[in-house]
Amino acid sequence: MNQSLGIAALVVVLAATIGVGVYGLRLSRATSDFYVASREVSPLWNASAISGEYLSAASFLGVAGLVMAYGVDMLAYPVGYAAGYLVLLLLVAAPLRRSGAYTLPDFAEERLGSAAVRRVASVLVAVIAWLYLVPQLQGAGLTLQTVTGAPRWAGAVVVAGAVVGVSAAGGMRSVTLVQGLHFWLKLTAIAVPAVFLVLAWRSAGSPALTGDDVPRFPHATVVALDQRTTFDVTAPLTIRATGELDGRSYAATAVPSRRDGSTGVPVRLGRGEHTAAAGARLAFPKGAAVPHRKGLRPATGAAWARPLSGAGGRAHPLYAVYSILLATFLGTMGLPHVLVRFYTNPDGRAARRTTVLVLVLLSVFYLLPPVYGALGRVFAPQLLLTGQTDTAVLVLPQITQAGEAGRLLAALATAGAFAAFVSTASGLTVSVAAVVSQDLLKGSARGFRLASLVAGVPPLVMATTTAGLPVADAIGLAFAVAASSFCPLLVLGIWWRGLTDRGALAGLVAGGGLAAVAVVVTSVRGPGHGWSAALLEEPAAWTVPIAFAVMAIGSLLTRHRISDAAVDRVMVRMHLPEEVTAQAYPPVPQVDVPPQTTGG
Amino acid sequence: MTGGGQPAPPRRVAVTAPRRKRAGGWSARAAAADLHAQPRLAQVYARAIIRDQLRLALGVLAALVVVLGGVPAAFALVPALRTAELLGFRLPWIILGFVAYPVLVAAAVLHVRHAERVERDFTDLLRSPAEDPTAPAERAVHAERPEQGVDGEESG
Numbered sequence: 001m002n003q004s005l006g007i008a009a010l011v012v013v014l015a016a017t018i019g020v021g022v023y024g025l026r027l028s029r030a031t032s033d034f035y036v037a038s039r040e041v042s043p044l045w046n047a048s049a050i051s052g053e054y055l056s057a058a059s060f061l062g063v064a065g066l067v068m069a070y071g072v073d074m075l076a077y078p079v080g081y082a083a084g085y086l087v088l089l090l091l092v093a094a095p096l097r098r099s100g101a102y103t104l105p106d107f108a109e110e111r112l113g114s115a116a117v118r119r120v121a122s123v124l125v126a127v128i129a130w131l132y133l134v135p136q137l138q139g140a141g142l143t144l145q146t147v148t149g150a151p152r153w154a155g156a157v158v159v160a161g162a163v164v165g166v167s168a169a170g171g172m173r174s175v176t177l178v179q180g181l182h183f184w185l186k187l188t189a190i191a192v193p194a195v196f197l198v199l200a201w202r203s204a205g206s207p208a209l210t211g212d213d214v215p216r217f218p219h220a221t222v223v224a225l226d227q228r229t230t231f232d233v234t235a236p237l238t239i240r241a242t243g244e245l246d247g248r249s250y251a252a253t254a255v256p257s258r259r260d261g262s263t264g265v266p267v268r269l270g271r272g273e274h275t276a277a278a279g280a281r282l283a284f285p286k287g288a289a290v291p292h293r294k295g296l297r298p299a300t301g302a303a304w305a306r307p308l309s310g311a312g313g314r315a316h317p318l319y320a321v322y323s324i325l326l327a328t329f330l331g332t333m334g335l336p337h338v339l340v341r342f343y344t345n346p347d348g349r350a351a352r353r354t355t356v357l358v359l360v361l362l363s364v365f366y367l368l369p370p371v372y373g374a375l376g377r378v379f380a381p382q383l384l385l386t387g388q389t390d391t392a393v394l395v396l397p398q399i400t401q402a403g404e405a406g407r408l409l410a411a412l413a414t415a416g417a418f419a420a421f422v423s424t425a426s427g428l429t430v431s432v433a434a435v436v437s438q439d440l441l442k443g444s445a446r447g448f449r450l451a452s453l454v455a456g457v458p459p460l461v462m463a464t465t466t467a468g469l470p471v472a473d474a475i476g477l478a479f480a481v482a483a484s485s486f487c488p489l490l491v492l493g494i495w496w497r498g499l500t501d502r503g504a505l506a507g508l509v510a511g512g513g514l515a516a517v518a519v520v521v522t523s524v525r526g527p528g529h530g531w532s533a534a535l536l537e538e539p540a541a542w543t544v545p546i547a548f549a550v551m552a553i554g555s556l557l558t559r560h561r562i563s564d565a566a567v568d569r570v571m572v573r574m575h576l577p578e579e580v581t582a583q584a585y586p587p588v589p590q591v592d593v594p595p596q597t598t599g600g
Numbered sequence: 601m602t603g604g605g606q607p608a609p610p611r612r613v614a615v616t617a618p619r620r621k622r623a624g625g626w627s628a629r630a631a632a633a634d635l636h637a638q639p640r641l642a643q644v645y646a647r648a649i650i651r652d653q654l655r656l657a658l659g660v661l662a663a664l665v666v667v668l669g670g671v672p673a674a675f676a677l678v679p680a681l682r683t684a685e686l687l688g689f690r691l692p693w694i695i696l697g698f699v700a701y702p703v704l705v706a707a708a709v710l711h712v713r714h715a716e717r718v719e720r721d722f723t724d725l726l727r728s729p730a731e732d733p734t735a736p737a738e739r740a741v742h743a744e745r746p747e748q749g750v751d752g753e754e755s756g
Contacts, residue, residue: 072692072693075696076672076696082704085704086707089711090661091657210690302683305683305690305692308682321672322672352715352716355708359708364701366701370693370697495654568646571643576649576722580726
């Protein structure tokens with residue numbers, strides 16, 4: 001890979017981020033600037049910032065990777081990511097903005113008047129944000145490794161450092177400016193190479209995507225492995241290898257092979273499992289069926305393009321699709337960094353209109369990743385062997401465009417990827433930092449800076465010490481936890497007078513807890529088979545109904561705890577237009593006078 | 601927000617009637633002060649507007665669930681759809697990769713329009729409780745609202 005251009009792209013993104021961050025720092029004076037950008041952000045810029053923050057590693061890299069490996073069913077992710085914003089608009093956007101709650105714990109306390117619920121909500125915010133941050137940092141590591149060959153942890157450390165620094169230095173205002181910028185960078189970075197990709201596909205004679213054959217190498221291909229990889233060979237073939245393969249070392253030969261120029265030693269690979277060590281280089285002849293990474297079943301183009309075919313070896317595809325849809329529909333509203341953003345709208349009406357704009361921007365973006373997923377099977381099938389399908393967006397531009405143009409496109413894609421990691425990660429860091437600093441450090445700007453560190457370090461440790469799932473799957477688990485905890489809290493809290501603090505507490509613990517357990521089990525034991533694996537890998541379909549049921553039943557059983565006057569007050573503020581309520585009720589306290597946890 | 605039918609004036613008009621005697625007509629401050637002074641009034645208002653907004657939101661949500669949620673079910677029930685082609689592309693890819701997004705945006709625009717209308721009607725109602733300020737076209741949105749909803753307030 002072209003190291004210098006890739007590094008240049010990374011440096012430009014980070015420099016622009018920090019530059020705008022410092023510019024923002026000069027503008028932010030009061031504590032409220034740090035938290036909520038003083039609520040003075042224009043609608044389009046705010047929508048760009050929301051979209052920029054939302055389009056994470058999962059959207060930029062993960063969707064293409066999953067589509068490439070598992071086929072059309074995976075389009076449920078981008079559709080769900082976008083539809084989640086529609087559900088948020090329908091059920092949450094305006095009332096939540098009007099409630100004046102700045103964070104989810106604020107909302108819990110304001111609505112239910114309970115310090116206990118607030119504390120549980122704070123813990124859940126941190127858990128969800130950390131779950132969401134880990135794949136961002138792992139994506140950063142993968143990207144930097146793909147582009148420069150640096151070790152995995154390096155990219156994670158770079159992004160975590162930049163994010164903690166920016167959020168500690170500038171807070172929300174700078175984050176808003178940066179994220180607005182990042183959206184347009186990401187859109188450009190995925191759209192421009194996509195055009196070239198489609199052109200390359202056409203000029204290659206539009207090879208069929210839906211044929212009855214498994215992916216084959218379009219030409220003699222040397223696959224360099226960054227890490228120890230186990231793969232399955234379905235038809236015996238002879239390759240040329242250097243490095244360690246199946247426990248034997250092969251040194252490079254002096255004379256390159258006449259056929260593919262490889263200096264590897266010819267090795268006959270029989271059917272079955274083979275393991276290559278990190279640093280091995282395997283040269284495959286043209287037309288050979290691509291061996292797939294262990295656990296990924298080779299799928300014919302026909303199966304890959306057909307819904308519910310279970311292509312790639314996913315169990316129970318219909319259940320998985322519905323569970324993904326449910327988690328993303330309902331999880332979006334429970335993501336801490338998404339909610340904070342709504343506070344930057346001046347009123348409930350603006351919150352609604354901004355959401356529509358966000359939906360438009362996201363829709364345009366999500367048209368593009370499937371292009372990479374589909375054409376990746378034609379142009380870069382070796383990613384199915386290395387298992388790094390998440391890098392399809394990064395490597396395809398350079399494979400399909402020769403020379404300088406390809407290098408520039410690859411640099412652009414790298415810049416977009418880093419924009420994705422940095423903007424989502426900074427949004428998450430800010431929201432966790434806000435919760436930590438308000439609940440633990442009395443809400444001062446200095447406390448916020450300290451809290452940024454608290455928010456950024458644990459996921460960095462997790463990201464560098466664990467291997468990780470595919471990026472979009474890992475994000476899907478964060479969505480599942482959010483959908484099983486905050487979604488019922490918000491929906492019932494906003495629309496149902498009968499929600500009580502005890503009911504909410506029970507629902508948060510039951511739903512969030514079960515989903516979190518499923519996440520932990522899935523992460524520890526890796527991909528599995530059968531119903532138990534399907535239920536654990538896509539837990540939303542059962543944890544969300546449980547959370548709603550526990551919250552509702554718990555509230556009905558503790559009905560006596562409802563204070564009519566208090567509920568009315570909150571309901572009036574959330575649902576009546578601002579011009580009516582503004583006079584009757586004092587404006588919501590600014591966050592430089594943080595809401596105290598009085599518990600009542 | 602009952603808006604409503606010509607028979608039997610909406611109950612809420614009776615609740616807000618005393619304010620018409622206030623000198624100087626409507627002002628946001630006066631209306632708001634009323635809400636403040638009469639928690640019961642605010643509660644009635646809030647319940648009415650919550651019901652309207654919730655009905656609107658659930659309506660759009662139901663449509664979304666049927667349309668988008670129906671796609672995988674359709675593929676499961678009618679296997680021919682899985683490989684159907686349209687304009688040289690596979691139908692599932694067209695639906696999930698492209699058509700879904702304009703549908704989402706259209707649903708969002710529709711919802712925002714109606715939600716703002718509900719709020720505008722509500723503010724208008726506060727402004728002049730005696731006459732019905734809603735235009736006929738706008739009234740149609742709430743025409744199906746049953747009157748008995750207001751009676752339910754007394755039990756709560």
